[in-house]
Amino acid sequence: MNQTSKVLPRIVIIGGGFGGINVAKAFKNEAVEIDLIDKRNYHLFQPLLYQVATGELDPANIAAPIRKILWKQKNVHVALGEVTAIDFDKKLVCFDGGELDYDYLVIATGARQSYFGHDEYRVHAPGLKSIDDALEIRRRLYLAFEEAEWEADEEARRKILTFVVVGGGPTGVELAGAIKEVASETLPREFRNIHCDMARVILVDGGSRLVGPMPEDLSARAQQVLEKMGVEIHLNVHVTDVTEDGVKIGEETINAENVFWAAGVQGQDLAKTLDTEVDRGSRIVVGPDMSIPGHPEVFVVGDAAHATDAKTGKPVPGLAQGAIQTGRFVADIIKQELNGNAPQERPQFSYYDKGSMAMIGRGNAIAAIGKIHYGGILGWISWNILHVMFLVGFRNRFKVMLDWCWNYIWKTRRSRLITGDPKVHIKQLYSDHQPPDVKPGKKNQHETDES
Amino acid sequence: MNQTSKVLPRIVIIGGGFGGINVAKAFKNEAVEIDLIDKRNYHLFQPLLYQVATGELDPANIAAPIRKILWKQKNVHVALGEVTAIDFDKKLVCFDGGELDYDYLVIATGARQSYFGHDEYRVHAPGLKSIDDALEIRRRLYLAFEEAEWEADEEARRKILTFVVVGGGPTGVELAGAIKEVASETLPREFRNIHCDMARVILVDGGSRLVGPMPEDLSARAQQVLEKMGVEIHLNVHVTDVTEDGVKIGEETINAENVFWAAGVQGQDLAKTLDTEVDRGSRIVVGPDMSIPGHPEVFVVGDAAHATDAKTGKPVPGLAQGAIQTGRFVADIIKQELNGNAPQERPQFSYYDKGSMAMIGRGNAIAAIGKIHYGGILGWISWNILHVMFLVGFRNRFKVMLDWCWNYIWKTRRSRLITGDPKVHIKQLYSDHQPPDVKPGKKNQHETDES
Numbered sequence: 001m002n003q004t005s006k007v008l009p010r011i012v013i014i015g016g017g018f019g020g021i022n023v024a025k026a027f028k029n030e031a032v033e034i035d036l037i038d039k040r041n042y043h044l045f046q047p048l049l050y051q052v053a054t055g056e057l058d059p060a061n062i063a064a065p066i067r068k069i070l071w072k073q074k075n076v077h078v079a080l081g082e083v084t085a086i087d088f089d090k091k092l093v094c095f096d097g098g099e100l101d102y103d104y105l106v107i108a109t110g111a112r113q114s115y116f117g118h119d120e121y122r123v124h125a126p127g128l129k130s131i132d133d134a135l136e137i138r139r140r141l142y143l144a145f146e147e148a149e150w151e152a153d154e155e156a157r158r159k160i161l162t163f164v165v166v167g168g169g170p171t172g173v174e175l176a177g178a179i180k181e182v183a184s185e186t187l188p189r190e191f192r193n194i195h196c197d198m199a200r201v202i203l204v205d206g207g208s209r210l211v212g213p214m215p216e217d218l219s220a221r222a223q224q225v226l227e228k229m230g231v232e233i234h235l236n237v238h239v240t241d242v243t244e245d246g247v248k249i250g251e252e253t254i255n256a257e258n259v260f261w262a263a264g265v266q267g268q269d270l271a272k273t274l275d276t277e278v279d280r281g282s283r284i285v286v287g288p289d290m291s292i293p294g295h296p297e298v299f300v301v302g303d304a305a306h307a308t309d310a311k312t313g314k315p316v317p318g319l320a321q322g323a324i325q326t327g328r329f330v331a332d333i334i335k336q337e338l339n340g341n342a343p344q345e346r347p348q349f350s351y352y353d354k355g356s357m358a359m360i361g362r363g364n365a366i367a368a369i370g371k372i373h374y375g376g377i378l379g380w381i382s383w384n385i386l387h388v389m390f391l392v393g394f395r396n397r398f399k400v401m402l403d404w405c406w407n408y409i410w411k412t413r414r415s416r417l418i419t420g421d422p423k424v425h426i427k428q429l430y431s432d433h434q435p436p437d438v439k440p441g442k443k444n445q446h447e448t449d450e451s
Numbered sequence: 452m453n454q455t456s457k458v459l460p461r462i463v464i465i466g467g468g469f470g471g472i473n474v475a476k477a478f479k480n481e482a483v484e485i486d487l488i489d490k491r492n493y494h495l496f497q498p499l500l501y502q503v504a505t506g507e508l509d510p511a512n513i514a515a516p517i518r519k520i521l522w523k524q525k526n527v528h529v530a531l532g533e534v535t536a537i538d539f540d541k542k543l544v545c546f547d548g549g550e551l552d553y554d555y556l557v558i559a560t561g562a563r564q565s566y567f568g569h570d571e572y573r574v575h576a577p578g579l580k581s582i583d584d585a586l587e588i589r590r591r592l593y594l595a596f597e598e599a600e601w602e603a604d605e606e607a608r609r610k611i612l613t614f615v616v617v618g619g620g621p622t623g624v625e626l627a628g629a630i631k632e633v634a635s636e637t638l639p640r641e642f643r644n645i646h647c648d649m650a651r652v653i654l655v656d657g658g659s660r661l662v663g664p665m666p667e668d669l670s671a672r673a674q675q676v677l678e679k680m681g682v683e684i685h686l687n688v689h690v691t692d693v694t695e696d697g698v699k700i701g702e703e704t705i706n707a708e709n710v711f712w713a714a715g716v717q718g719q720d721l722a723k724t725l726d727t728e729v730d731r732g733s734r735i736v737v738g739p740d741m742s743i744p745g746h747p748e749v750f751v752v753g754d755a756a757h758a759t760d761a762k763t764g765k766p767v768p769g770l771a772q773g774a775i776q777t778g779r780f781v782a783d784i785i786k787q788e789l790n791g792n793a794p795q796e797r798p799q800f801s802y803y804d805k806g807s808m809a810m811i812g813r814g815n816a817i818a819a820i821g822k823i824h825y826g827g828i829l830g831w832i833s834w835n836i837l838h839v840m841f842l843v844g845f846r847n848r849f850k851v852m853l854d855w856c857w858n859y860i861w862k863t864r865r866s867r868l869i870t871g872d873p874k875v876h877i878k879q880l881y882s883d884h885q886p887p888d889v890k891p892g893k894k895n896q897h898e899t900d901e902s
Contacts, residue, residue, distance in 0.1 A: 071640055415511035
C-alpha cells in the first residue's frame with residue numbers, strides 16, 4: 001500500500017560507520033528519502049578505539065551521535081535498531097522496530113571481532129571493535145595493576161602483570177605499545193609496591209612480520225621500536241588455546257591474566273541469512289560495482305563486503321578509507337541512475353591507496369604514503385594530524401588534540417575509571433588468590449625507615 | 452607482630468570522597484603512614500553527576516583517579532577494595548584484599564541512594580549516586596527518545612516520553628530541569644516524528660516546597676522557573692509504588708516508562724555491622740568531636756556520620772562542604788594528638804555555612820550566601836564558577852568549562868552514547884510494544900510532499 005503513494009525514491013542504509021555515513025551524506029541535495037538504521041546511536045571512529053581502551057581518550061571523544069551528524073539533512077531518517085532480515089524480492093528490511101521498504105539498499109554493517117571459530121576465547125580475551133569492548137579492556141588493564149599492588153606472591157603477581165596481545169596488525173601494535181607505556185610511564189609513580197619493569201607485554205602474531213599490509217621496512221622498524229620499549233614479540237606462532245590461565249602458543253603456555261584479542265575480523269551474522277554468497281569471514285561477495293550479483297539495487301560497502309579491486313585484482317582493504325571510498329562510489333552510481341544520466345555500463349571500483357599509518361609509542365609512528373616510508377617523530381606528527389582531521393566534529397577534534405598534548409607533556413592518562421560493578425569484579429579477582437600476607441604497611445614503613 | 456616493628460603512626464581512611472581525600476591531604480607533611488581504601492579507583496565530584504546523566508559531561512571529566520590525586524604524597528598507600536569488617540578492639544580493618552591495622556581510623560564511606568525500605572523500586576527507578584547510575588539514567592533517557600520516534604501508538608508514546616523525577620532536593624531539581632532542556636532544546640531538531648512539547652517531565656516531592664534546605668524565596672523562584680520551562684511539579688505527595696508502568700502517588704498513577712530517583716540517601720551497610728549506634732538512615736552517630744563514643748581513635752566524617760552542629764544543634768548537612776569541613780576538623784585533632792600539642796579537651800565541630808546553590812536551567816540558578824539570596828543569570832554564573840573551582844585537576848576544569856560554553860552556545864549535548872548491550876535493551880523495550888504500523892517513510896514523505 002505504501003508503493004502506490006510513493007513519490008520519492010527510497011534508499012535504506014544499514015550501518016552508520018564510515019561507509020553508511022558517507023553514502024547518506026552524498027545525497028545531501030538529492031530528492032530522495034533515506035532511512036539509516038544502526039544498532040548503536042553513535043558513529044564510532046574505530047582507529048582511536050585503542051586509546052579509549054588504554055585510558056587516553058574518553059569514549060565520547062571518538063563517537064558522535066548519528067542523529068547529530070545528519071540532523072541538518074532533512075531527507076535522512078535515523079533509526080536505532082537491529083536488522084533481523086532482508087527480503088530481496090519484496091525489497092524489504094525488517095528490524096526490531098518495524099519494516100522499511102527500499103528502491104536501493106546499501107549494506108554497511110562493518111565487521112566484528114573474529115575468533116576464527118573459537119568464540120569461547122572471547123570471555124578471556126576481549127576484542128576491540130566497540131566502545132563496550134574498549135571499556136572492558138580498560139577495566140581489566142587498570143584492575144590488574146590494582147590487584148598486583150596487593151598481591152604478595154611473586155608468581156601470581158607476574159601472571160597478573162603479564163598482558164598478551166593477540167594479533168600484530170595496526171590495532172595489535174598500537175594496543176601493545178600503549179599498554180607498555182601505561183605500565184612504564186603512567187602508573188609506576190602512583191603505586192608503592194610495583195615497578196615499571198614488572199609488567200610484561202607480549203605481542204603474538206601468526207605471520208612472519210608485524211603490520212603485514214604495510215611495507216617490510218616499516219614492519220622491521222615497528223618491531224625494533226616495540227622491542228626497545230620492552231614489548232616481547234612472538235612471530236610465526238599460532239594461538240591454540242585461551243583460558244583464564246593465559247594463552248597456549250603451539251605447545252608453550254604463557255601464564256597471563258589479561259589477554260586482548262586484535263587478531264581478525266569477520267562480517268556480521270546477518271550476511272549469512274541472505275540468499276547470496278558470503279566468504280569464510282562472513283563478508284558478502286560483491287561484483288566490481290559493489291552490488292550483490294543478481295540484485296543491482298543492493299550494494300555492500302566497507303568491511304561488510306568481499307570486494308576485489310578492479311585494477312589490481314587485490315582485495316579492497318578493511319580500512320576506514322576502504323569504507324569511505326566504496327560508500328562514495330556506490331552513492332555516485334545510485335545518483336546517476338536516479339537522475340537518468342548513468343553510463344550504459346556501471347563503473348568498476350578501484351581503491352585509491354592514500355597510505356597507511358600505525359602508532360607505535362610516544363613520539364613514534366610509522367607511515368607509508370605511496371613510495372615514501374618514514375617513521376619516528378615525523379610519522380608521529382603525521383599520524384596525529386591525520387587522525388584528528390578525520391574525527392567527526394570540531395569539538396571532538398579540539399578535545400582530542402588537547403588530551404594528546406597533555407598526555408604527551410605529563411606522561412599521564414586521565415580517563416582510567418574502572419566502571420561496572422566493582423564488587424563483582426574485585427571479589428572474583430581476589431577469590432583466585434590468597435590474601436597477601438605481607439601488609440602494605442610494612443612495605444611503606446621500610447621505605448620510610450630508609451629515607 | 453607488626454606492632455613491635457612499628458615506627459610511624461598508622462592512619463586508615465575508608466573512602467576517597469571529599470571527606471577521605473581531605474583527611475589524607477592534611478597529612479601531607481606529617482610523619483605518618485596512611486592507607487586509603489576505596490571500592491572505586493576514582494574520586495567522584497558528585498554535584499555534577501546529573502550532567503553526566505543528561506549527556507552534558509563525560510564521566511572522566513568529573514572523576515579523577517585517587518592514586519593520581521595523591522601520587523606525590525609518599526606517605527599514602529591507596530588500595531582498591533571493599534571493607535568487609537572493622538574490629539575496634541584489635542584496631543583492624545578487613546577488606547577483600549587483606550587486613551590493615553591502625554592507630555587512627557577515619558570512616559568516610561559516604562552515602563548511597565535510599566529507597567526508604569523499598570529497594571525493589573531500584574530496578575524501575577535508578578538513583579544518581581555513582582558513575583554507573585548516571586550512565587544508566589543516560590541510557591534510559593536517550594533510548595526513550597529513540598523508541599518514541601518509532602512508536603505509532605499515541606498512548607504508548609506518551610508513556611515513553613513521560614519522565615518522573617522523585618525528590619525535589621537540589622539533585623532532583625537539577626535533573627528535572629536538565630531533562631526538560633534535552634527534550635525541548637537538544638533533541639527535537641534531530642528527530643522527525645517527535646516534537647518538543649511531547650515530553651512530560653514531572654517532579655515529585657513529599658515536602659511543601661522544592662530544595663527544602665534553601666531559603667523559602669529561592670524555593671518559590673526555583674518552582675516558578677521550572678514551571679515556566681514546562682516541568683510539572685507535584686508537592687506534598689508521597690510515592691506509594693514504583694513499577695514498570697510508572698509511579699503511584701497516593702491513589703493516582705502516573706504512566707511513565709522512566710522514573711529517576713533522587714529522593715533520599717542513607718549510609719553504607721558497613722555501618723550496621725559495627726558495634727556502635729547508627730540512625731535510621733544507617734549513619735553512624737558520633738560525638739561533638741566526630742568520633743565514635745567509646746572509641747576516640749575512630750572518626751566518622753561526611754555523609755557517613757550522623758553529626759550535630761555544636762553551636763546550632765542542627766544536623767550537619769550532607770553536602771560536599773560538610774564532608775570537607777569534618778574531614779579537615781578530624782585531621783587537625785589527630786595531628787595535634789600525634790604532635791603532642793592537643794588541648795586538654797577535644798574541640799567540637801561546628802559547620803560553617805558557605806552558602807548553597809542549585810542549577811535550574813539554561814542561564815538560571817539559585818544561590819543563598821549568608822543573607823544574600825539571588826538567582827537568574829548571576830546565580831548561574833556563580834554556580835558555574837564555584838563548581839569548576841571545586842573540580843579536581845586543572846584539565847578537568849578546563850574541559851568542563853569548554854563543554855559548558857559549547858553547550859550553552861549551541862544548545863547541544865555531546866556525550867550521549869547509549870552504551871551497554873543494545874541488543875538486550877532494545878529487544879526488551881520493543882517487546883513491550885507492538886511494532887509501529889505507520890512506517891517512518893510515510894511521515895517523511897508527507898513532509899516532503901508539502902514542502
